[in-house]
Amino acid sequence: MDVYLASPRGFCAGVDLAVDIVDLAIQKYGAPVYVKHQIVHNPKVVADVEAKGAITVEKVEEVPEGAVVVFSAHGSPPSDYATAKQRGLTVLDATCPLVTRVHNEAKKYTKEGKKIVLVGHVGHQEVIGTTGQADMTLIDEREDWDLPHWNKDTEIAVLTQTTLSVNDTALAISKIKKSHPNAVIRDDICYATTNRQAAATELADITELVLVIGAQSSSNCNRLKDVAIKKGVPAHLINGPEELDLSWLQGIEKIGITSGASTPEKQVKAVIEAISPENVYRVGPGEESITFAIPRNLRDMVGNGIRSSSEDDIIFNENN
Ligand code: SF4
Structure with a gap:
């Protein structure tokens, strides 16, 4: 395996x-x-x-x-x-900072007199923060929705939660553009969400089962699971090896593993150890090099080497 x-x-x-x-x-x-x-x-x-x-x-x-x-x-x-x-x-x-950017967009477009539409999930903490910045209409791309009956010349700006499904959000935006072709569309799904979904898509293309390691409360973990399921590959979201059901692995030769943006690497390693595969291959666009600066009021505390790398000590069998 x-x-x-x-x-x-x-x-x-x-x-x-x-x-x-x-x-x-x-x-x-x-x-x-x-x-x-x-x-x-x-x-x-x-x-x-x-x-x-x-x-x-x-x-x-x-x-x-x-x-x-x-x-x-x-x-x-x-x-x-x-x-x-x-x-x-x-x-x-x-x-x-990528969430702060969405907050700033909401304030800017409100000041310009535009109606704001936010594509996002009601009750999610990020949405609570963003909807607090300005008046806006929230639509959930997973549900049936319609915009309010605005005149087609109404100026609108469309923002999104950062951790949505790239594909489902694109469908929602194309529906908005049909009724409001001049809408300003901001591409707020973040680089991390986009890259992890791209890698999950590649995994689903070549494996028979996908395990997403992370929490049920994590929006981006759930979207990774959705990516695999929509491609017809069984997928499970688990916190770690304690939630791994070995019956899922019966008859499976190729298992895809990914994890959401809030999952520590040690949880991934623990699942790999529990599976004990013959080989581990890396799949997807590759590691990222983006980092964000520590806020000014804590910079005096920053020593060397506090930022960690995500692929510490996994041994890969290179496949490309
Ligand atoms: S997933 Fe990470 S990079 Fe993307 S908006 Fe959330 S915290 Fe920022």
């Missing part, structure tokens, strides 16, 4: 940054440091930062007055910053 391992997979630059911000905040200010919402959607990452002294809360109101709080990678509405100010909190913002 061989494993075909997606590249890229796992931590993106935004998740790397968010986890580093919590680590550095604990070093600088001491424990506890509060984190508003799970720092990223992965229970093992949350448990790791909590073991170092982070306390995860869902509302800014739960943070004691005067404490230090990190806002998660998904982004937060302006009301959270206002509450933090009222409570005298020190805020360290771990919002991914």
Whole structure:
């Protein structure tokens, strides 16, 4: 049995940054440091930062007055910053810069008088943060939806959640363009989502089963599973080897493995060890080199080598 391992997979630059911000905040200010919402959607990452002294809360109101709080990678509405100010909190913002870009687009197009349409999933933390920036109409590309009855000359700008299905979002946007051909369309699905879905598509083309390693709460993990299933390949989303059902592997020679942007590499390695394949081949566009800068108020804490690589010590059988 061989494993075909997606590249890229796992931590993106935004998740790397968010986890580093919590680590550095604990070093600088001491424990506890509060984190508003799970720092990223992965229970093992949350448990790791909590073991170092982070306390995860869902509302800014739960943070004691005067404490230090990190806002998660998904982004937060302006009301959270206002509450933090009222409570005298020190805020360290771990919002991914690519999410901040969407917030800025929402404000810019609103100022220009355009109606904003956001393609995204109601209740997702990133969508809560983005819809807080301006008035907008939310549509879920997975459902039946229609735009409000706007005149066809109404100026609209279309933004998207960063972790959506590339293919489903393209269909939604082409539907919008039919009724509003002059709509401004922003390509907000991030590089990490796009690259991981491209690699998952290649995996599904050559394997008989795809395992996505990550959390059920992770939007981008779920989209990776969808990619394989839509190509007719059975796929399972599991946190680690403890959720691996060995009956899935019966009669299978080629297994594809990938992981979402919030999944630590050690969870992937543990699954590979549990499968114990004869060979491991790398598949996909390849590793990324994007990194985001640590916020100014933590730069004095940055030593050498705090950023990690995702493919540490997996031994590959090169296939190209
Ligand atoms: S998935 Fe994309 S938008 Fe989200 S944290 Fe990673 S790079 Fe940023």
